Amino acid sequence: MFQNCQDVVAPVRIGDKWTGKILVCLGDGARRFSELRVPLHMVTPKVLTESLRAMERDGLVRRTAHPGVPPRVEYSLTELGHRMREFFMDTVCAWNASTLPEVLEARAAYDRRVSA
Amino acid sequence: MFQNCQDVVAPVRIGDKWTGKILVCLGDGARRFSELRVPLHMVTPKVLTESLRAMERDGLVRRTAHPGVPPRVEYSLTELGHRMREFFMDTVCAWNASTLPEVLEARAAYDRRVSA
DNA sequence: CAGGATCCTTTCCGATACTG
DNA sequence: CAGTATCGGAAAGGATCCTG
Numbered sequence: 001m002f003q004n005c006q007d008v009v010a011p012v013r014i015g016d017k018w019t020g021k022i023l024v025c026l027g028d029g030a031r032r033f034s035e036l037r038v039p040l041h042m043v044t045p046k047v048l049t050e051s052l053r054a055m056e057r058d059g060l061v062r063r064t065a066h067p068g069v070p071p072r073v074e075y076s077l078t079e080l081g082h083r084m085r086e087f088f089m090d091t092v093c094a095w096n097a098s099t100l101p102e103v104l105e106a107r108a109a110y111d112r113r114v115s116a
Numbered sequence: 117m118f119q120n121c122q123d124v125v126a127p128v129r130i131g132d133k134w135t136g137k138i139l140v141c142l143g144d145g146a147r148r149f150s151e152l153r154v155p156l157h158m159v160t161p162k163v164l165t166e167s168l169r170a171m172e173r174d175g176l177v178r179r180t181a182h183p184g185v186p187p188r189v190e191y192s193l194t195e196l197g198h199r200m201r202e203f204f205m206d207t208v209c210a211w212n213a214s215t216l217p218e219v220l221e222a223r224a225a226y227d228r229r230v231s232a
Numbered sequence: 233c234a235g236g237a238t239c240c241t242t243t244c245c246g247a248t249a250c251t252g
Numbered sequence: 253c254a255g256t257a258t259c260g261g262a263a264a265g266g267a268t269c270c271t272g
Contacts, residue, residue: 233272234271234272235270235271235272236269236270236271236272237269238267238268238270239266239267239269240266240267240268241264241265241266241267242263242264242265242266243262243263243264244261244262244263244264245260245261245262246259246260246261246262247258247259247260248257248258248259248260249256249257249259250255250256250257250258251254251255251256251257252253252254252255252256
């Protein structure tokens with residue numbers, strides 16, 4: 001799902017470590033807190049909360065708490081969040097992917113030089 | 117010079133803290149190590165070296181050492197570096213700038229809500 | 233002049249445990 | 253379930269001093 005956005009090599013980043021992936025995960029609909037943790041490799045609740053709070057503050061994400069027990073909270077993208085996701089996927093990830101071969105080759109060449 | 121790329125609020129980032137600014141500074145020609153430090157608010161040599169090394173390794177920057185005493189080292193953008201700079205300025209910074217008002221308003225509204 | 237070496241602070245992030 | 257609280261390690265970034 002994140003083939004084009006692997007943070008291992010991507011030089012262009014958005015928000016913190018999880019912001020981009022959260023945008024993608026929420027791209028096709030609302031998700032609950034626990035549902036989000038799965039595609040995010042079981043990121044700890046603390047960190048996920050921090051990322052979601054920041055995104056909510058920036059107007060990218062909307063938090064909807066359904067009353068009752070057990071609690072049920074859903075996160076979804078705002079209109080700005082959707083635009084941010086499009087920009088991230090179509091522009092940033094696309095550009096990262098397109099330049100990746102050049103960067104990798106440059107790194108290999110550099111490493112060859114310094115180790116020599 | 118960095119009006120559209122202020123890292124205070126920019127959600128989209130490139131490389132480390134100084135990468136974007138270095139790209140811009142080298143945009144209109146080669147610069148020496150010390151020359152680079154000025155527009156970068158006297159970033160310490162250690163950090164600047166780290167950033168430049170990473171950019172050199174990624175094939176964004178070319179390092180040219182002119183022999184003699186005192187030493188003279190010039191940094192310039194590679195072709196990939198120029199393309200990266202264009203992408204950064206025209207696409208990333210432009211997008212940051214265009215969404216900035218919305219983000220700031222969202223933040224203000226959020227802060228008003230939580231402090232209330 | 234162009235950095236390398238050291239030390240230190242800050243920030244990010246993960247692990248674990250607990251709660252309404 | 254959806255978090256919060258606390259702790260600890262790792263990494264980023266900066267201050268200061270030193271060197272070819």
